[in-house]
Amino acid sequence: MHPMLNIAIRAARRAGELIVRSRDQRQDLHIDTKGQNDFVSEVDRQAESAIIEILHKAYPNHAILAEESGAKKTGDGYQWVIDPLDGTTNFLHGHPQFCVSIALKYKDTLDQAVIYDPLRGELFTASRGQGAWLNDRRLRVSSSTLNNALLGTGFPFRIQHHLNAYLETFKALFPLVSDVRRAGSAALDLAYVASGRLDGFWEIGLKEWDMAAGVLIIQEAGGLVSDFSGGNDYFKTGNIIVGNPKVHKSILQAIQPHLSVELQK
Ligand code: IPD
Numbered sequence: 388m389h390p391m392l393n394i395a396i397r398a399a400r401r402a403g404e405l406i407v408r409s410r411d412q413r414q415d416l417h418i419d420t421k422g423q424n425d426f427v428s429e430v431d432r433q434a435e436s437a438i439i440e441i442l443h444k445a446y447p448n449h450a451i452l453a454e455e456s457g458a459k460k461t462g463d464g465y466q467w468v469i470d471p472l473d474g475t476t477n478f479l480h481g482h483p484q485f486c487v488s489i490a491l492k493y494k495d496t497l498d499q500a501v502i503y504d505p506l507r508g509e510l511f512t513a514s515r516g517q518g519a520w521l522n523d524r525r526l527r528v529s530s531s532t533l534n535n536a537l538l539g540t541g542f543p544f545r546i547q548h549h550l551n552a553y554l555e556t557f558k559a560l561f562p563l564v565s566d567v568r569r570a571g572s573a574a575l576d577l578a579y580v581a582s583g584r585l586d587g588f589w590e591i592g593l594k595e596w597d598m599a600a601g602v603l604i605i606q607e608a609g610g611l612v613s614d615f616s617g618g619n620d621y622f623k624t625g626n627i628i629v630g631n632p633k634v635h636k637s638i639l640q641a642i643q644p645h646l647s648v649e650l651q652k
């Protein structure tokens with residue numbers, strides 16, 4: 388295993404332990420509001436500090452982009468992209484669907500990725516060119532077509548001015564597929580596409596830390612990733628479509644005629 392992936396796994400497991408241990412004290416947590424429907428608890432912050440401490444000790448010159456503490460720049464080309472707790476709303480409600488997501492980029496190319504679901508003990512990993520794994524099992528996206536696809540999605544609960552634009556994409560896709568899930572952790576949704584538990588996924592307005600690890604894991608599992616115009620600007624626009632190759636293409640074709648101007652990028 389790549390040594391940097393090994394360190395990332397150690398950091399993700401440490402954060403996972405901390406999150407699971409804090410579940411019983413959920414009611415007593417200190418919670419701040421970052422924006423509409425956007426909460427951060429002390430668990431998010433503690434998990435992030437634990438991850439950064441482990442990464443920084445091993446690689447003091449690597450840059451970091453982390454959801455709760457922002458960007459720290461240094462100069463050797465490596466950058467860790469961290470979501471210490473993806474699915475905070477679920478976590479705060481005791482709803483058991485959340486994860487830790489850590490990716491490493493080298494000169495803007497995704498290199499290593501870990502998504503850890505501490506409740507199920509599921510560790511999704513990928514190293515560029517080496518495939519994607521769930522624990523010790525190699526991952527492969529599904530081979531379904533859109534008409535029998537189970538898709539995942541995310542609702543724009545923090546950017547409600549996108550609600551109508553989002554609903555147009557939903558109306559375009561929903562009649563064409565088997566069913567749609569909204570589970571509340573984008574990073575886990577991406578890991579589920581990589582493992583064939585979902586055939587595709589789309590969401591508006593994600594952040595780089597929601598997507599980075601999942602993107603590499605999907606690509607290494609043979610899936611495709613794009614923005615809403617079929618290009619590679621998903622980290623910039625926050626709008627992402629992923630899937631097995633057939634489903635990815637079909638989602639793009641189905642929603643493109645229904646995109647409002649704000650989503651045509
Ligand atoms: C959120 C979750 C959610 C998605 C949001 C994300 P957070 O991340 O991934 O599923 O719909 O867009 O911001 O805030 O829980 O880390």
Ligand code: CA
Nearest residue numbers: 470473474597
């Ligand atoms: Ca997130």
Ligand code: CA
Nearest residue numbers: 454470472473
């Ligand atoms: Ca988060």
